[in-house]
Amino acid sequence: xxxxLVEFRQVVKRFDDFVAVKNLxxxxxxxxxxxxxxxxxxxxxxxxxxxxxxxKPTSGDILLNGQVMNEVSASERDTPMVWQSLALFPxxxxxxNVEFGLKMRGVDSAERKKRAIHWLERLDMxxxxxxxxxxxxxxxxxxxxxxxxxxxEPKILLLDEPLSALDAHLxxxxxxxxxxLQKELGITFVYVTHSQSEAFAMADRVVIMGNGDVAQVGSSxxxxxxxxxxxxxxxxxxxxxxxxxxxxxxxGLVHFKTAFGTFSMRxxxxxxxxxxxxxxxxxxxxxxxxxARPHGAEEISQIKSGTTNSEPNQVHCTxxxxxxxxxxxxxxxxxNDGTEFMVQVQERExxxxxxxxxxxxxxxxxxxxxxxxxx
Amino acid sequence: xTQSDSTASNNRSSQRLYALTxxxxxIVWQLLFFIxxxxxxxxxxxxxxxxYRMHEAFEMxxxxxxxxxxxxxxxxxxxxxxxAGATVLCSLIAFPAAFALSFKVSENTRRWxxxxxxxxxxxxxLVRTFSWYVILSExxxxxxxxxxxGLGPYTMLNTVFGTMVGYLTLTLPLVIVLxxxxxxxxxxxxxxxxxxxxxxxLRTITSVIIPLAKTGLIIGAVFCFILAFGDFVSPYYLGGxxxxxxxxxxxxxxxxxxxxxxxxxxxxxMMLTLFTVAxxxxxxxYRKQQR
Numbered sequence: 001x002x003x004x005l006v007e008f009r010q011v012v013k014r015f016d017d018f019v020a021v022k023n024l025x026x027x028x029x030x031x032x033x034x035x036x037x038x039x040x041x042x043x044x045x046x047x048x049x050x051x052x053x054x055x056k057p058t059s060g061d062i063l064l065n066g067q068v069m070n071e072v073s074a075s076e077r078d079t080p081m082v083w084q085s086l087a088l089f090p091x092x093x094x095x096x097n098v099e100f101g102l103k104m105r106g107v108d109s110a111e112r113k114k115r116a117i118h119w120l121e122r123l124d125m126x127x128x129x130x131x132x133x134x135x136x137x138x139x140x141x142x143x144x145x146x147x148x149x150x151x152x153e154p155k156i157l158l159l160d161e162p163l164s165a166l167d168a169h170l171x172x173x174x175x176x177x178x179x180x181l182q183k184e185l186g187i188t189f190v191y192v193t194h195s196q197s198e199a200f201a202m203a204d205r206v207v208i209m210g211n212g213d214v215a216q217v218g219s220s221x222x223x224x225x226x227x228x229x230x231x232x233x234x235x236x237x238x239x240x241x242x243x244x245x246x247x248x249x250x251x252g253l254v255h256f257k258t259a260f261g262t263f264s265m266r267x268x269x270x271x272x273x274x275x276x277x278x279x280x281x282x283x284x285x286x287x288x289x290x291x292a293r294p295h296g297a298e299e300i301s302q303i304k305s306g307t308t309n310s311e312p313n314q315v316h317c318t319x320x321x322x323x324x325x326x327x328x329x330x331x332x333x334x335x336n337d338g339t340e341f342m343v344q345v346q347e348r349e350x351x352x353x354x355x356x357x358x359x360x361x362x363x364x365x366x367x368x369x370x371x372x373x374x375x
Numbered sequence: 376x377t378q379s380d381s382t383a384s385n386n387r388s389s390q391r392l393y394a395l396t397x398x399x400x401x402i403v404w405q406l407l408f409f410i411x412x413x414x415x416x417x418x419x420x421x422x423x424x425x426x427y428r429m430h431e432a433f434e435m436x437x438x439x440x441x442x443x444x445x446x447x448x449x450x451x452x453x454x455x456x457x458x459a460g461a462t463v464l465c466s467l468i469a470f471p472a473a474f475a476l477s478f479k480v481s482e483n484t485r486r487w488x489x490x491x492x493x494x495x496x497x498x499x500x501l502v503r504t505f506s507w508y509v510i511l512s513e514x515x516x517x518x519x520x521x522x523x524x525g526l527g528p529y530t531m532l533n534t535v536f537g538t539m540v541g542y543l544t545l546t547l548p549l550v551i552v553l554x555x556x557x558x559x560x561x562x563x564x565x566x567x568x569x570x571x572x573x574x575x576x577l578r579t580i581t582s583v584i585i586p587l588a589k590t591g592l593i594i595g596a597v598f599c600f601i602l603a604f605g606d607f608v609s610p611y612y613l614g615g616x617x618x619x620x621x622x623x624x625x626x627x628x629x630x631x632x633x634x635x636x637x638x639x640x641x642x643x644x645m646m647l648t649l650f651t652v653a654x655x656x657x658x659x660x661y662r663k664q665q666r
Binding site for chain 2 (some may be wrong): 009052053054073074075076078079080081083085087089090091101104105146149152
């Protein structure tokens with residue numbers, strides 16, 4: 001693969017009593033699009049700011065191009081950043097903002113102007129070159145901020161929640177712009193966000209952080225389908241977490257007991273399972289099937305084809321609420337003992353299900369749907 | 376007009392009446408105590424003085440006399456120069472202090488510092504000016520200390536230096552407070568963005584902080600200019616009227632031969648100068664970004 005561009009070696013950052021980053025080890029390759037994702041206060045922004053030299057690590061080393069950067073000041077690193085607030089200078093127009101970094105590097109004014117205009121045009125801002133930044137829309141300001149960072153031709157671009165202030169439809173557009181730009185330029189993007197959709201849509205590799213630690217590093221699919229631990233499963237969302245105790249292992253299946261029944265899963269390949277071991281599982285919400293089970297009725301209306309009633313894992317529960325996001329509906333269920341389950345179904349499947357609040361339902365999942373989490 | 380339209384316009388006119396009622400006291404105050412006296416001052420500059428008594432008239436003689444006198448022109452140039460000098464000096468001295476208070480100390484320290492900067496205004500400016508006597512006189516604190524290292528004594532009272540010390544006593548705390556307010560409002564991300572784009576710490580001050588704080592810095596300077604330009608106490612007591620400023624000239628003119636009309640000419644010229652400077656500076660401070 002490509003050469004390593006950035007390396008964090010046992011980096012710790014403390015603010016007084018608060019530990020923002022605990023022992024971070026991470027390398028980022030040249031040309032890679034890495035997203036740092038996590039809830040607020042997880043240390044993702046601090047990590048980015050340390051890379052830019054805006055915070056100094058309490059201990060550990062940060063390497064850029066194989067060189068330890070700890071003592072290099074922010075203004076001497078070529079690590080331009082796009083701020084959440086964009087931080088465009090209000091006393092300069094679009095072009096002058098873009099020229100700022102070049103001016104600091106002593107580029108003469110004719111050359112500066114040429115390069116600034118080139119970048120603004122490349123980002124479809126050709127009409128707004130001389131426009132004061134406070135007369136630009138959110139999306140246009142975003143493009144100016146990008147041009148201002150990219151005009152110095154860096155090997156790495158840092159982005160700190162750059163899209164969080166934009167309207168939903170603009171976010172999708174800017175995601176496209178960013179992805180395309182990153183591929184064309186072939187430079188490294190380090191993208192901090194709390195938004196799963198942004199990270200998963202753009203990044204080659206996603207780093208999930210929680211409480212100052214890296215919780216999981218992997219591709220979007222890996223993290224979505226195989227969350228490493230409870231924290232990731234919960235943060236990524238739409239995962240049902242089931243805790244239980246192993247009661248037997250046979251025929252490649254693990255049988256375990258929970259507060260609401262006994263279930264089975266395929267034995268994981270790389271992890272040894274012992275009897276009486278406590279385990280946590282995650283089951284993605286779209287891998288559960290729902291069947292309605294009206295009071296006293298023998299008949300069961302089944303909505304997902306391909307699943308049969310012979311599934312070993314079934315749980316009885318009642319519906320508590322539902323949430324519509326476009327074509328996908330998330331149904332929230334509750335078992336007798338109060339455990340909640342989320343199930344995602346297609347909106348068009350809802351009619352077959354006869355949703356009603358007081359009806360009983362059976363949720364079922366295959367032995368392959370459950371995924372074992374690290375403790 | 377439909378019913379709802381007329382209700383809306385009724386509402387609007389009653390709102391206007393309501394707003395006017397609240398504004399009325401300040402309007403009356405301004406008319407009685409500012410516009411009225413101002414008009415009288417202008418009228419008075421055309422009056423005549425005979426046998427130490429003022430007579431209503433409309434003669435240009437006061438204006439002609441004052442504008443033909445060299446001492447008036449000298450005093451004008453001197454006062455303008457001193458006020459401009461004080462403005463530059465005060466802004467320069469205040470800036471590092473305000474910068475430190477804005478960026479280098481905790482919010483708590485800043486609050487206390489602003490409180491201590493307001494304290495000098497608790498005591499009369501005249502008292503503060505007289506205390507400089509003790510410090511600056513030939514046998515004062517500064518000269519006594521200088522004597523220890525074999526220097527002096529220097530004459531500091533009744534000099535331009537003395538006047539300047541007085542001006543700064545009057546204006547420095549205010550200018551530091553105004554500059555601190557404008558700089559502490561600056562969003563830190565602008566400063567970080569400047570560092571991030573390769574701008575060194577010192578250069579960030581000139582290329583980012585000063586442009587962002589421009590309005591407040593100019594307002595501070597305008598206050599300094601206005602206070603220094605019209606000040607009578609410092610140039611009279613610490614500067615020893617050597618040479619006289621316009622405010623001293625007003626006193627002298629009224630005292631010598633009851634020449635109130637000629638003093639009015641000086642006062643009007645001062646007001647026009649202040650008006651021009653303040654208007655131009657504030658227009659510049661709030662100027663929209665050029666295309």
